[in-house]
Amino acid sequence: MIGILDIGMGNLGSVWNATYESGFDPEIVIDPDDLDQIDHLILPGVGHFATAMEKLCEMGMVSPLRSYVESGRPLLGLCVGMQVLATEGTEGARTPGLDIIAGTVDRLPVNPPFRVPHIGWNAVSAVRDHPVLERIKPERDFYFVHSYAFRPVDEANIVARTEYGAPFASIVGRANVLGCQFHPEKSQANGLRILENFCRWDGVC
Amino acid sequence: MLKKCSQCGLPETYETIEFDGQGVCNICNQKSYRDGAIDWDARYAILADLIEQYRGKHDYDCIVPFSGGKDSTYTLWRLVTDFKIKPLVVQFDHGFMRRGLRENNLRTFKKLGVDVLSFTPNWKLVKRLMLEALVRKGDFCWHCHTGIFSYPMHVALRYEVPLVFWGEPSSEYTAYYDYRDDEIEEVDEERFNRFVNLGITAEDMAGMIDADFEFDRRDLAPFTYPPLRSLKRLGYRSVCLGSFIPWDVRKQVGIIERELGWKGDQVEGMPWDAYPYEKIECFMQGMRDYIKYMKRGYSRVSQMVALDLRNGRIEKEAADRLVEQFEGRKPPSLEIFLEYLGLTEDEFNSIVMKTVVPPHAPDLASLEVAPRTWDFDQWYREAPEDRGIPCKPGACRTCFDCA
Numbered sequence: 001m002i003g004i005l006d007i008g009m010g011n012l013g014s015v016w017n018a019t020y021e022s023g024f025d026p027e028i029v030i031d032p033d034d035l036d037q038i039d040h041l042i043l044p045g046v047g048h049f050a051t052a053m054e055k056l057c058e059m060g061m062v063s064p065l066r067s068y069v070e071s072g073r074p075l076l077g078l079c080v081g082m083q084v085l086a087t088e089g090t091e092g093a094r095t096p097g098l099d100i101i102a103g104t105v106d107r108l109p110v111n112p113p114f115r116v117p118h119i120g121w122n123a124v125s126a127v128r129d130h131p132v133l134e135r136i137k138p139e140r141d142f143y144f145v146h147s148y149a150f151r152p153v154d155e156a157n158i159v160a161r162t163e164y165g166a167p168f169a170s171i172v173g174r175a176n177v178l179g180c181q182f183h184p185e186k187s188q189a190n191g192l193r194i195l196e197n198f199c200r201w202d203g204v205c
Numbered sequence: 206m207l208k209k210c211s212q213c214g215l216p217e218t219y220e221t222i223e224f225d226g227q228g229v230c231n232i233c234n235q236k237s238y239r240d241g242a243i244d245w246d247a248r249y250a251i252l253a254d255l256i257e258q259y260r261g262k263h264d265y266d267c268i269v270p271f272s273g274g275k276d277s278t279y280t281l282w283r284l285v286t287d288f289k290i291k292p293l294v295v296q297f298d299h300g301f302m303r304r305g306l307r308e309n310n311l312r313t314f315k316k317l318g319v320d321v322l323s324f325t326p327n328w329k330l331v332k333r334l335m336l337e338a339l340v341r342k343g344d345f346c347w348h349c350h351t352g353i354f355s356y357p358m359h360v361a362l363r364y365e366v367p368l369v370f371w372g373e374p375s376s377e378y379t380a381y382y383d384y385r386d387d388e389i390e391e392v393d394e395e396r397f398n399r400f401v402n403l404g405i406t407a408e409d410m411a412g413m414i415d416a417d418f419e420f421d422r423r424d425l426a427p428f429t430y431p432p433l434r435s436l437k438r439l440g441y442r443s444v445c446l447g448s449f450i451p452w453d454v455r456k457q458v459g460i461i462e463r464e465l466g467w468k469g470d471q472v473e474g475m476p477w478d479a480y481p482y483e484k485i486e487c488f489m490q491g492m493r494d495y496i497k498y499m500k501r502g503y504s505r506v507s508q509m510v511a512l513d514l515r516n517g518r519i520e521k522e523a524a525d526r527l528v529e530q531f532e533g534r535k536p537p538s539l540e541i542f543l544e545y546l547g548l549t550e551d552e553f554n555s556i557v558m559k560t561v562v563p564p565h566a567p568d569l570a571s572l573e574v575a576p577r578t579w580d581f582d583q584w585y586r587e588a589p590e591d592r593g594i595p596c597k598p599g600a601c602r603t604c605f606d607c608a
Contacts (some may be wrong), residue, residue, distance in 0.1 A: 023437030137388070189395060196437075 001201050003038035004031040007055040007191045008082065010044035014185040015195075022196040032064035039073055040199050045080030048087065049089030049105055052080045053097060062098060069100050074203040075177045076132075076195075082172065083150055084101070084181025092150050103152035111165025117147040118164045126160045126184065130205060132178055132197045133159070133171075138155065140190045142170070142182035149181060176203035207502050207565060213511035214524065218501035218562040220400075221380040235376055235384040236515050243387060244462055245451055251389070252449035255442065256288050259368040265293040265320070267368040270357040272296070273310040274486045276372035278467055279457040280446045285317045285369060293356070293366060295357040297427075298325040299349040301489045304580050305470040309485075313465050324356055330424045333414050333594050336546050342403045343500050343560025345542075346493060347410070351402050351428040353391065357432050362439060369443040373452050378508070392443040394430045406430075410604075419597035455518065458482045471578040473504075473536040476527050480509045488584045491536030491575065498533050499557045502565035506532045534575035546591020 002024045004015050009150040012028065019026045019042070029038060037093050043065075045052055056062050059115045069075055089105040095106070108116045121141040126133055149168035152158055159178070162170035180200065184191035207216035214220060223231045247519070261268050268282065269292045271277040273351045284290045294314065314321050338347035363371055371392050376384045379401045390396070405413070407429040410423055461467040469481030475493025484490045484505065498504040510524035516572035543553060554569060561567060 021432075021434045023434050137386075194234070 002026040002035050003041045003043075004039060005029050005043045005061070005081075007043075007045070007052060007061075008061065009047045009052060009055060010078075011046050011183070011185065012044060014183075015042055015044045015078065016193055018185040018195050022192055022199065024199050030059070032060050035064050035068050038046065038068070040201070041068060041073065042195075042198070043075065043077045043081035043084070045078060045082070045084070046145075047080055047188075049080060049083055049091040049095060049097070050095040052084050053089070053095050057100070062159070065098055066100065067082055069177055072176050072203055074198060074201050075078060075100075076105045076198045077179035078147060078185070079181060079183060082181055083148060083176060084105070085172070086150055087153075089128050089148070099173055100177055101150075101152055101157050102154060103150055103157070103172070104149045105150050107148055107168055108146075108164065108168065113163035117145060118133060119145045120164050120165060121187075122182075124162055125161045127158055130150065130159050130171075130178070131201050132194055133138060134172075134197050136193055136197075142180075142184065142187040142191060144170075144182045146181055150179065173205070175205065210511070213514045214507060214521075214528070215511045216501070216503050216507070216565075218565050223380070228537050229362065230509075231380045231383070232378065233515055234594070235380060239376070239384040239406045239451060242272070243384065243451075245449075252446075253288075253366070255444070256290060256561050257332050259442075260290070264364055266290045266367045267364050267370050268293050268295055268357055268364075268399070269370050270295050270297070270353065271303075271321075272308075272353070272486045273306045273313070274329075274484065275454060275458050275461065275467070275482050276447075276452075278309070278313055278461045278465065280335050280370060280372040281313065281317060281319070282461055282465060283446060283450075285319065291372075292319055293360070293364060294319050294321040295360045296321065296323040297349075297352045297356045298323055299346075299352065299487060299489075300325070300328060300331055300585075301487045303470065303485065303488050305468060306486045309465075309467050313461075313467065316465055322360060324360075324427065326352060326427050327420075327424050329594075332545055333370055333418045333420070334410065334428075336594055337410065338403065339496075340556055341405065341413070343496060343557050344403055344493075345496070345546075347403055347405060347488075348428060350488075351397075351407065352432075354397055354401050355407075355430045356427045358436065358441075358443065359427065361441060362431055362435055365439060367439045367441045369441065370449060371443070371445045373454075374445040377447065377452055378512075391434075392445060394433060394518075397430050401446045407519040417596045417600045418594070453516075454482075454512065455516070460516055473538055473578055474531065474534050474575045475505060475509070476531050479527060480506075483509055488538060488578075488580070489540045492542045495536050495539065496557055499554075499567050499569065500560055500565070501562050502567065503528075504532050531575075534573045536575050536579045537581055538584065541586060544587045544592045 001143045002019055004026050006012055006028050009174040016026050028069050033179050061156050083105040084097045085100045086103045086105045087099045089095045089097055122144050123139045124142050157174045158169045159173040160171035172179045209216045211228035212233045215230055269281050271294045334348040335345040338343040363547045374390045382390045407425040413423055470485035471477045472484055474494050494504045506528050510527055513519035514524055
C-alpha cells in the first residue's frame with residue numbers, strides 16, 4: 001500500500017490526487033503503527049525544517065521512520081520532506097534531522113540576480129541513472145519553491161542537480177530512499193511520472 | 206502572398222509551422238531527422254516487446270481504432286499479418302461514411318478475420334456540436350476529432366484490453382509532437398487536450414450548448430476522455446504503429462491495394478487521378494477542406510503535394526500545377542452541410558470569416574465549383590422538416606434561424 005505521511009504541514013491533497021490519478025490507492029498515515037502496512041511511503045512537506053522535525057517528534061515518528069527505511073521499503077521525501085532526511089537543518093536554528101542521508105540543509109547562497117526563495121520551473125539534470133527517473137528525459141523542468149537546499153556529505157548521494165546561480169542537489173538518494181527538492185505533484189507529466197515510477201519501485205538501485 | 210516552405214510549399218498559416226534560416230519548414234526538418242537519425246531497428250524491437258508484453262493476456266491482444274482509410278487499414282493489416290495479433294477493431298461512425306469505404310471495410314474485415322465493434326453517436330447532438338465548433342473554431346469536426354480518439358479508450362476500459370494501436374503519428378504532418386524529440390508519441394489525454402479537441406473538452410462543450418439545446422449530459426460521454434486513473438489501473442498503452450516503423454503512405458497504399466483489394470475513391474476538390482487514396486472515409490471532407498482554404502489559404506491539395514515533395518516523388522512544377530488547378534474550389538457538399546445546420550451560405554461565410562488565420566485574406570468572389578463525386582446522390586440529406594437545429598423551448602441562441 002502507498003502511504004502518505006501527514007505531519008500537518010504538507011500539501012497532502014496534491015500528492016494524494018497525483019498518486020490516486022496514477023491508479024494507486026494511497027492511504028494517509030498518521031499513526032506510527034500504520035507504517036507496518038505501507039510498502040511505499042511518501043513524505044510530503046511545505047514549510048520550515050525545525051517545525052517539520054518538531055511534528056515528527058510529537059507524532060513519535062522519528063524512530064519508526066528509521067526502522068521503515070532499514071526494512072528496505074522505498075521512501076520518497078518531497079521538499080521539506082526531502083530536507084528532513086538530512087543529519088541537520090539550519091533553518092531558524094540548528095536542528096537535528098532524521099539523519100537518513102548524511103548532510104546538512106543550508107540556505108541557498110545569494111547570487112544576484114537570482115532571488116531567494118527559488119520559485120518556479122527549473123531544469124533537473126540527473127548525474128546518474130535511477131529507476132525512479134526512468135523515461136524522464138534530461139534537463140526537464142520541475143516546479144520548485146524553497147530557500148534551503150540539501151548538501152549531502154557524500155557526493156555519491158546526489159542523483160540530480162539544478163542550477164540556480166550555483167548548482168544545488170535537486171534529487172538526493174541512497175539505497176531505498178529518495179528525496180526531491182522540487183514538487184513532482186506540481187510538475188505536470190514528468191512529475192506524475194516520478195511519482196508513478198516511485199510507487200512501482202522495488203527500492204533497489 | 207503567404208510565405209511558404211522552400212521545400213514542400215506549406216504556407217505560414219499551416220498549424221505549428223516554423224521556418225529555418227533557409228526557409229525550410231519544421232515539418233520537413235522533422236522528416237529529415239526521422240529518416241536520418243531515428244534508430245528504426247531499435248524502434249521495431251520496442252514494438253515487438255510491447256506486443257509480446259500484452260499478447261494472450263486479455264480477450265483481445267489490442268484495440269485497433271479503425272476508420273477504413275489508408276492508415277488504419279494498413280495498421281490493421283500489418284498487425285494481423287506481421288504480428289499475428291488478435292485485435293478488436295473499433296469504428297467510430299462520424300455520420301458521413303461513404304459507400305466505397307464501407308465496401309473496403311467489409312472486404313478488409315472478412316479477409317483478415319477480425320472482430321469489429323461500430324459506434325454511432327446521437328445525430329441530433331452531433332449537428333449541434335458541429336455548429337458550435339464551427340462558430341468557435343471554424344472547424345465543424347469536433348465530434349469526430351474527439352470521438353475517434355476518446356471512444357476507443359472507453360472500449361479499451363469496458364473490454365479490459367490495455368493496448369491500443371493507432372496508425373500515423375502526428376509528427377508526420379504537424380509539430381505538436383516533433384520527431385526530433387526522439388520520443389514515442391503517446392496517444393493519451395495530454396495529446397487529446399494539446400490539439401485533438403481544439404481546446405474544447407466535452408465538459409466545456411456541455412456548458413457552451415446548454416443554454417439553447419436540449420440534451421442529456423450522458424450523450425457527451427463518447428466525446429469525453431476517460432479518467433486517467435481508470436486507464437492507469439488498466440495498465441494501458443496507446444501508441445501509433447508509425448512510431449515504430451517509418452510511415453510511408455504511398456508504399457502502404459500499394460500494399461493494402463494488393464493484399465486487401467482496398468480501393469481509393471474520388472474526394473471532392475482533390476485531383477482524382479493523382480490522389481485517390483487520401484481522406485476517402487468522409488463525405489464532408491470536401492467541406493472541411495473548403496473551410497481550410499477560406500481560413501488558411503491552402504487545402505489538402507497543398508498538403509498532399511507537400512508530402513510528395515518531401516519524399517522526392519513529385520517535381521515542384523508539377524506540384525504547383527496541381528495546386529493551381531485544383532485548390533480553392535467550392536465543394537458540392539456545401540449544400541448538404543448548410544441543410545444540416547440550417548444556415549444560408551452568407552451566414553456560413555460570415556462565421557468562417559471570423560476564424561481566418563492572418564496574414565491570409567480570403568477572396569471568395571470568384572471560386573469555381575468542384576465536380577460531384579460519383580456517390581454524391583447517395584449522401585444523407587436531411588428532410589426539410591429536420592433541417593437546422595431546434596432551440597429548446599423558451600430559449601434562443603442568437604442563432605441564424607431565429608435572429
